[in-house]
Amino acid sequence: MPESQIAVLGECVADAFTTGSPEEGELALRVLPGGGPANTAVALARLGTPTRFLGRISGDVFGGLFRARLGASGVNLSGCVPASEPSTLAVATLDAEGQARYSFHADGTADWQWRREELDPARLGGASCLHAGSLTLVRPPGAARVEEFLEAAGRMATISIDPNVRAALVDPAVYQERMLRWCALADVVKLSDDDLAHIHPDQDVQRVCDTWHGAGVRLVVVTRGSLGALVSVDGARAEVPASAADVVDTVGAGDSFTAGVLHLLGERGLLGGRLDALDLEAAVDAALFAARVAARTCSVAGANPPWAHELSREDLAV
Template identity: 60%
Template sequence: MARSGSPGSITVLGECVADIFQNPAQSGPDGLSLRAMPGGGPANTAVALARLGTPTRFLGRFSNDVFGTLFRTRLHASGVDLTGSVTACEPSTLAVADLDAAGQAAYTFYADGAADWQWTDRELAEASKSDAVCLHTGSLALIRHPGGSRIEDYLAQAREHATVSIDPNVRPLLVPPSAYRDRLTRWCAVADILRLSEDDCALLAPGASLEEACDTWHAAGTHLVVITLGGRGALVSLDGLRVTVPAPPVVVVDTVGAGDAFTAGLLHRLEALGHLGSRLDEIALEDVTDACTFAAHVAALTCSVPGANPPWADESALRISTE
């Protein structure tokens, strides 16, 4: 049953990452010119949600270095509530991006001992007071030690009152895919929504078709599985009822943050339709299709600009898409 009333808030828990890009025009044999842009899958999702108009809180561990200041500034400027976040002495996580001719990014990570993975039980307990209708997490914060297992426990508690959304966002350069596969069944048992990319599926369910993978994750407990397919749109599976949502045409500058923007668009639209705060066991495929169509548009707009820079709700192209 859809929930009615004032808009509910969404909490996002996870990491911030400094995405480092080369500036070829200012680089030469004497050195590289680099530009640092605030990123990280969960932080990108929180920014996109807030810009779309959803009340959003981000739970993160911010280093006291220059990158930590950059992260806080970006989130605050986008309207994200940082209540419950932690200021930490450990360094920020860095990801050096190498873009190919199609704008696809490959990353080299500098993440050992970073602030993002050091959640303590006490920190999470102090952050747990929330009336959010949804908790979204995933990516590296959910898999890396020592904080990942503590976040799993936090999800189990949050599930008592909120829809749980997870994006595994597999990073094989940092964590073996087998580690994700070992824990994915546990995540599906608490997740109402699993949003992942086609590349993630290849690593998490090797040899299986996308449909077979969806059915496996449904059987483990997740009602809604959404697999983004890049320029081909997204495969939506609601307890085995499936539809493919097309991606709108766009001139791609790069794909950085596109999946995170899709997740934000999906959650934003599900909240607008009154479905968050539930187990999604009574939602209709029509509403899920509507939400994923909106999400694909938000992702396309993000691909049309450099970096993870999702659109604001008052942008004309976004307004047209919701009419």
């Protein structure tokens, strides 16, 4: 069976972590390459999935950082657009549990300036799956072009979406208004319980899953941190436990989880259409594998997902 190529559409973000103390009058920034979709592309490629990144990458110093990281991880960058606008910057702070909180510097940056001619379906390059996520889905002016591209790509490829809600930057009402439309476009929707709380506050998760299935999406996965994940295939559901991890921080864990799900679905030959052959057992296997990949990411600093050769036999046993 030929390997599935997965294309990932979305932003690259310069993640700046602070050191020092404001009270001492000085902060230093340690900048690492990040951005949810870019992290997912890196994780997929490191797992061994042929991966194509579709992004608008700036010519500034951060753009060079993004290209170096993606390229070193084995990601195909031939579908990227060279951009004249600056890169997006996010300043991160970590709480006592290693959870990251971000402040964004994103106005007028390269990631959101998609033009219709830059998103011709040929840019997919024959990929059997297109994953899109995060701020690229909602930031104008490019968000409308991205939705058009997802709709066109759905005639040729499996569509995966991770909304990755950034409530500090985008009003959750924007996600609430668009979520059913995304579910009509997508075959896979993965999101966190925090995302769900922003989109459907105080609503039962199983009822929300059924609403989204009714809109068209076959597979919904809701990650719950240390509590594991809920997997729902057309209303058939299962709970998947989290994998044990010595947590350094959780940066990139959700993106690695997404990569793990898509990687295993690709290995099983399930990508390339509307997931007609997917059943709950296969979806649970994908989520179990994804949980192990996410745990490995949590065990090191930053969004640094594991390479396939770093995974143990136990990690791969699904």
